[in-house]
Amino acid sequence: MSNAAVITECADIIESAVRNRIAIGRLTEQFPDLTLDDGYAIQDVITGRRLARGERLIGAKLGLTSRAKQLQMNVAEPMYGRLFSAGPHPSNEPFVVSSLIHPRVEPEIVFVMKEHLAGPGVTVGDVIAATKYVCCGLEIIDSRYDNFSFTAADVVADNTSEAKIVMGPIMITPTDVDLALVGLLLEVDGEQVATASGAATMGHPAEAVAMLANWLGTRGQAIEAGWCVYSGGLTAAVPLAAGSHVAATFGHLGTVTVRGI
Ligand code: OOG
Ligand code: MG
Numbered sequence: 001m002s003n004a005a006v007i008t009e010c011a012d013i014i015e016s017a018v019r020n021r022i023a024i025g026r027l028t029e030q031f032p033d034l035t036l037d038d039g040y041a042i043q044d045v046i047t048g049r050r051l052a053r054g055e056r057l058i059g060a061k062l063g064l065t066s067r068a069k070q071l072q073m074n075v076a077e078p079m080y081g082r083l084f085s086a087g088p089h090p091s092n093e094p095f096v097v098s099s100l101i102h103p104r105v106e107p108e109i110v111f112v113m114k115e116h117l118a119g120p121g122v123t124v125g126d127v128i129a130a131t132k133y134v135c136c137g138l139e140i141i142d143s144r145y146d147n148f149s150f151t152a153a154d155v156v157a158d159n160t161s162e163a164k165i166v167m168g169p170i171m172i173t174p175t176d177v178d179l180a181l182v183g184l185l186l187e188v189d190g191e192q193v194a195t196a197s198g199a200a201t202m203g204h205p206a207e208a209v210a211m212l213a214n215w216l217g218t219r220g221q222a223i224e225a226g227w228c229v230y231s232g233g234l235t236a237a238v239p240l241a242a243g244s245h246v247a248a249t250f251g252h253l254g255t256v257t258v259r260g261i
Contacts, residue, residue: 002034003114005106009120010031014027017144021100021101023144023145023147023207025145027070027157034157035073036077036156039157041157043156043159047159048214055086056084057245058227060223060227061172061230062201062211063086065159065201065233066200066233069232069234069237070234072237073150076150079155080216081160083228087164089140091110091257094259095164096261097202097242098242102239103142104141104237104239105140105240106235106238107137107235107256108138109179109204110230110231112131113155113228115130116225117209117223119213124207124211126207127176128175134172134173136203137166140165141163142164142247168250168255168256179196179206181199182251182253183250184196184197184251186235186236189245191226198234200234209229209231240260244259244261
């Protein structure tokens with residue numbers, strides 16, 4: 001584990017990349033000994049600073065929970081990040097692509113929680129029982145690293161590329177459908193680019209949420225009532241270009257879209 005000065009310096013580097021909207025080289029190039037725990041320590045420092053500046057936590061996100069994402073990013077390790085009050089973007093408003101460095105979009109299944117949930121021992125059934133509703137969503141990610149090129153420690157430090165979220169229009173009770181078998185069609189400018197089902201994230205999207213609750217439990221933290229949890233991209237992410245339109249249509253959960261300008 002790196003010392004506190006290195007953690008603080010890394011937090012400063014990431015925060016200035018966010019502020020200046022300029023991609024940076026990997027932290028692990030500069031600090032080759034950074035561990036995954038260091039990554040979470042850096043994420044925690046930045047989270048604390050954002051909360052102190054008046055942002056609020058509204059949820060959490062899983063990263064790299066599907067094979068498609070792991071292959072695209074060349075990182076095979078699932079992880080988590082935080083979602084903040086500045087994140088939600090209304091789906092009927094165009095998204096200004098130049099407000100981020102190099103945004104990409106990915107389709108996800110979203111859990112909105114009615115109960116606090118923390119490990120150890122949290123199962124898929126516990127997740128379903130603690131969920132108020134599920135909906136579909138698009139996550140707009142924006143790596144602070146050049147070319148989205150990073151190790152697991154780097155991307156955890158960068159809050160797993162967190163930037164913006166869009167939520168779909170239909171809320172369903174999670175016991176009403178088999179989320180593993182919810183189909184997904186991803187289209188860019190009307191062209192089909194990928195298909196998947198809920199099972200792409202660890203066999204069942206609630207499996208990813210259970211893993212998050214168990215991880216947070218080991219750190220004395222929890223998934224809180226009212227939070228939304230993005231369970232992880234089901235397909236490889238697609239670039240969000242000015243003028244492009246990305247639509248994800250899910251079985252039972254409807255369509256969620258974003259248009260870049
Ligand atoms: C890291 C974020 C991964 C997901 O859903 O897998 C993620 C990245 O791909 O830049 O949010
Ligand atoms: Mg994601």
